[in-house]
Amino acid sequence: MLTAFSLVLALLLLLAVAAVPLAQRPAGARLVHGGCVAACLALALLGLVVLLAGGAGPPLVLPFGPPWGHALLALDGLSAWFLMLIGITGASASFYAMAHPPVRPAALPPFPLFLAGMALTLAAADAFTLLFGFELMSLASWALVASDHAQLENRRAARLYLMMAALSAACLVPAFGLLAGHAGGFSFAALRAAPPSGWLAGGVLLLGLLGAGSKAGLAPLHVWLPLAYPAAPAHVSALMSGAMAKVAIYVLARLLLDLCGPAQPLWWGAPLLVVGACSAVLGALRSNLEADVKVVLACSSIENIGFIVVGLGLALAFRGADLGPLAALAAGAALLHALNHGVFKTLLFLVAGSVQRSAGSRRIDRLGGLIHAMPLTATCALVGMAAAAALPPLSGFASEWLLLQALLAGWRTGDVAFQVLAAAGTALAAMAAALAAAAMLRLFGLVFLGRPRSPRGAGAHEVGRLERWALVVPAVLTVLLGLLPGPLLALAQPALASLLGAGASAPARGFALLGGTGDAAAWYLPLTLAVVLALAGLVLVLLVRARSPLETQRGPVWNGGFINPPEHLPFGDPLSQPSAAGMAQPLRRMLGTSLFAATEEVRLPPPGDTRVATYQAGFTDPAQGWVVAPAAWLRDAVAARTERMRDFTIRRCLSLGFATLLALLALLAWLEAH
Amino acid sequence: MTYGQLPYDIAHLLGGAMLLLSFVLLYQRRVQAVINAFAMQGAVLAMAAAWQGAMQSAPELYLTALVAFTAKAVLIPLALRAIVRRLNLHRAVETALGIGASMMAGVAVVALAILVALPITTGARAIAREDLALALSVVLLGMLMMITRRNAISQVVGLMSLENGLVLAAVGVAGMPLVVELSTAALVLVVFVVAGVFVFQIRERFDSVDTGAFAANHGEDAFEPEPEEASTAPPGAPPAAQRGDAG
Numbered sequence A: 001m002l003t004a005f006s007l008v009l010a011l012l013l014l015l016a017v018a019a020v021p022l023a024q025r026p027a028g029a030r031l032v033h034g035g036c037v038a039a040c041l042a043l044a045l046l047g048l049v050v051l052l053a054g055g056a057g058p059p060l061v062l063p064f065g066p067p068w069g070h071a072l073l074a075l076d077g078l079s080a081w082f083l084m085l086i087g088i089t090g091a092s093a094s095f096y097a098m099a100h101p102p103v104r105p106a107a108l109p110p111f112p113l114f115l116a117g118m119a120l121t122l123a124a125a126d127a128f129t130l131l132f133g134f135e136l137m138s139l140a141s142w143a144l145v146a147s148d149h150a151q152l153e154n155r156r157a158a159r160l161y162l163m164m165a166a167l168s169a170a171c172l173v174p175a176f177g178l179l180a181g182h183a184g185g186f187s188f189a190a191l192r193a194a195p196p197s198g199w200l201a202g203g204v205l206l207l208g209l210l211g212a213g214s215k216a217g218l219a220p221l222h223v224w225l226p227l228a229y230p231a232a233p234a235h236v237s238a239l240m241s242g243a244m245a246k247v248a249i250y251v252l253a254r255l256l257l258d259l260c261g262p263a264q265p266l267w268w269g270a271p272l273l274v275v276g277a278c279s280a281v282l283g284a285l286r287s288n289l290e291a292d293v294k295v296v297l298a299c300s301s302i303e304n305i306g307f308i309v310v311g312l313g314l315a316l317a318f319r320g321a322d323l324g325p326l327a328a329l330a331a332g333a334a335l336l337h338a339l340n341h342g343v344f345k346t347l348l349f350l351v352a353g354s355v356q357r358s359a360g361s362r363r364i365d366r367l368g369g370l371i372h373a374m375p376l377t378a379t380c381a382l383v384g385m386a387a388a389a390a391l392p393p394l395s396g397f398a399s400e401w402l403l404l405q406a407l408l409a410g411w412r413t414g415d416v417a418f419q420v421l422a423a424a425g426t427a428l429a430a431m432a433a434a435l436a437a438a439a440m441l442r443l444f445g446l447v448f449l450g451r452p453r454s455p456r457g458a459g460a461h462e463v464g465r466l467e468r469w470a471l472v473v474p475a476v477l478t479v480l481l482g483l484l485p486g487p488l489l490a491l492a493q494p495a496l497a498s499l500l501g502a503g504a505s506a507p508a509r510g511f512a513l514l515g516g517t518g519d520a521a522a523w524y525l526p527l528t529l530a531v532v533l534a535l536a537g538l539v540l541v542l543l544v545r546a547r548s549p550l551e552t553q554r555g556p557v558w559n560g561g562f563i564n565p566p567e568h569l570p571f572g573d574p575l576s577q578p579s580a581a582g583m584a585q586p587l588r589r590m591l592g593t594s595l596f597a598a599t600e601e602v603r604l605p606p607p608g609d610t611r612v613a614t615y616q617a618g619f620t621d622p623a624q625g626w627v628v629a630p631a632a633w634l635r636d637a638v639a640a641r642t643e644r645m646r647d648f649t650i651r652r653c654l655s656l657g658f659a660t661l662l663a664l665l666a667l668l669a670w671l672e673a674h
Numbered sequence B: 001m002t003y004g005q006l007p008y009d010i011a012h013l014l015g016g017a018m019l020l021l022s023f024v025l026l027y028q029r030r031v032q033a034v035i036n037a038f039a040m041q042g043a044v045l046a047m048a049a050a051w052q053g054a055m056q057s058a059p060e061l062y063l064t065a066l067v068a069f070t071a072k073a074v075l076i077p078l079a080l081r082a083i084v085r086r087l088n089l090h091r092a093v094e095t096a097l098g099i100g101a102s103m104m105a106g107v108a109v110v111a112l113a114i115l116v117a118l119p120i121t122t123g124a125r126a127i128a129r130e131d132l133a134l135a136l137s138v139v140l141l142g143m144l145m146m147i148t149r150r151n152a153i154s155q156v157v158g159l160m161s162l163e164n165g166l167v168l169a170a171v172g173v174a175g176m177p178l179v180v181e182l183s184t185a186a187l188v189l190v191v192f193v194v195a196g197v198f199v200f201q202i203r204e205r206f207d208s209v210d211t212g213a214f215a216a217n218h219g220e221d222a223f224e225p226e227p228e229e230a231s232t233a234p235p236g237a238p239p240a241a242q243r244g245d246a247g
Helices: A002-022 A026-053 A077-099 A110-124 A127-148 A152-183 A188-193 A198-216 A227-230 A232-258 A264-291 A291-322 A324-359 A375-388 A395-413 A414-449 A465-483 A485-489 A493-502 A526-547 A580-595 A622-645 A650-673 B007-029 B030-054 B059-088 B099-120 B126-148 B152-172 B176-206 B211-217 B227-232
Strands: A511-517 A523-524 A599-603 A614-618
Touching: A002 A026, A002 A110, A002 A198, A026 A077, A026 A110, A026 A188, A026 A485, A026 A493, A026 A511, A077 A110, A077 A232, A077 A324, A077 A493, A110 A127, A110 A232, A110 B126, A127 A152, A127 A227, A127 A232, A127 A485, A127 B007, A152 A188, A152 A198, A152 A232, A188 A232, A198 A232, A198 A264, A198 A291, A198 B007, A227 A232, A227 A291, A227 A580, A232 A291, A232 A493, A264 A291, A264 A414, A264 A580, A291 A324, A291 A395, A291 A414, A324 A375, A324 A395, A324 A493, A375 A395, A395 A414, A395 A465, A395 A485, A395 A511, A395 A523, A414 B211, A465 A485, A465 A526, A485 A511, A580 A614, A614 A650, A622 B099, A650 B126, B007 B030, B007 B152, B030 B059, B030 B126, B030 B152, B059 B152, B059 B176, B099 B126, B126 B152, B126 B176, B152 B176
Parallel strands: none
Antiparallel strands: A511 A523, A599 A614
């Protein structure tokens, strides 16, 4: 099985090499993406087989690796679960890209590398290989974000993204280094055998959370997400949100739950819980305020990643409190939500790409009424957004329901401080879920309902044949994942076992999800619920038919109390429709003023003055002031100091090198003496 | 083979002589004397290599010795002397750090080299340990010479003396393939050629081989005239500051 995995990896690398000459022609790009689809399907299948078999045996020792040893590959339940996830999202994204190869040839070669990096990270069985795959993934995705570098904002986004990737490396490398130094080896088996404790464990927790969190997009290191996702081509942003963020989550779970050993204390869950809940609320609120489709989706990713991390934090805390079934509940919620979010967010980003291609814009204020021009896309979008809004019986609901059940069981840890935290976390998570539903409602309503807001948007057309399939497949998957969370969680059993130990059992019985333990446990029966909902809908339709037997008639659109539009605006005056900012206003006033320092300014000229009255509203992300601005200041300060070195004479430059060498030798001598 | 045996003692003596010559290089005040000391160091290096060849019964080390002697004891010093004569350089070396301070720094550096090299090689043969410590000292002293001198020729000599230390380390280790030594010897020649060209370039542009003289001319400021200047200056007018791109 691991041999098959290595072959798929080799295929991806080969595709990356072949993509360089093939990138010039559309047929070549199609070929490369087709190869990626095949590779991703193979990865997903491998993941599935490993999950069914419960593991892939001993690690595969590669004949090459770091200077001090060999690279190790292994697939356990956790790796396989995430491998299945990146296989599914990768196949969808590559299939979409097959229908529409990216315009820039530069965006082709890094794509297979990106996939290979993620797969390598997941299958690594030693710290070095894991970090190597992680950095390969970061670098390749940076190249993809920067591929359309003609535009200034894309260049800015790519630079910020690169800095964040460097920060994540600068935290993850010492995190694994601390573990490896303590254990005296790099393989996961050696790391597991020597779990850290005391300040060492605290350091690993902090560095791991910073490193993986900045890659996944946890607050307050999420600033790059709303910039980088829109800058990349649609299929790449789908993959970044659907798969790359999950790989970061995988690293976090692997590091904190698996490698640090099962004996970590209860409070380990607290930082994850706090950071996750804050990210969820921040992302959900911000996705209500943004006016760009892809930015809204990116902010919604922050929210969902927050949910997943809350689940992991709860699992850590429950395990620390010796509550095995509850830990399995929380970890199962996190794993399930990772998969569900990966699929529906891929779908939504692909929809955003189709909308941008067809209607010519990503700005909500230039779209509208697309349900008439693109009915199939709109249906797929509706499925994805309903899942993102956590509506039953779709996939988002199942996992968020499990997560809330786990949060509600937080009082059972027995530690008062953690009980309070869990209660606050429950409130925040519920609020984030509600805000996410509002954001998705606003997005769907403004983009697909109403009337077109621009002539270009009015000329939109349905997507092509191949692209249609690329949207329908993840939409169907979203529905299926929503209907069958029970069997899925049963499938995730090996993943739970590698996170929490062999005794963990998935919180599922047959087709139902089981929230909690004992007799009072809550049940979620998605199939039953779906049937009930369908029956209710049917009854409603029949009732309406019976009450109004006449044919449906379309009348003129009510213009909201405005005067009739002039002749040259056949779709009505765009200004008489609600705008993105207008629909965001209630939430911006309610919550934005305190969280986002939202401002509103109405400037009325005095009577007699002929100037136009203006109204301005805006907000700033708190991370901008707390994280980005100090980092920029630090960068400028360091750059100014370094700049001074350029004026050094040759002799002083040599002296710098000499002094460094002497210092290193002195350090070596000191180390030898001790 | 250990202390008190003749092969060991002679190898030790030759290594020590190289270290001594490194110190000699460090305190010379005249260019001519620097070149002479460097030639002597090259000759001692050749002897050390030949002795190691005899001791390890590795005939390829004789070739190394020959290369070292021809290049470092004969050709390079001759060429350096020719340069000095042709350019009519000042015969005195300007030091950046006083002679006394340089010597003290040199002693400290040697102490550091011994502190580092001896514990690392615990378990190796005594001769290899001593050799490594001596070679590291020669390398560090070469670097020290490069940074304590202002004169370009002394800096070039410092670089090559550093390389002598590398070769000393290479010949001291049994079983080192010859390829490495030949390539390093070739490298020295290349370095020498580059350095020679470098000296000529500096001379042409600045009328001096003092490397401090072109510190004022590097950086990018000279390339980019201020916007106001660009608008007022007539097209084709020479920029105010002559740019020097010697490096």
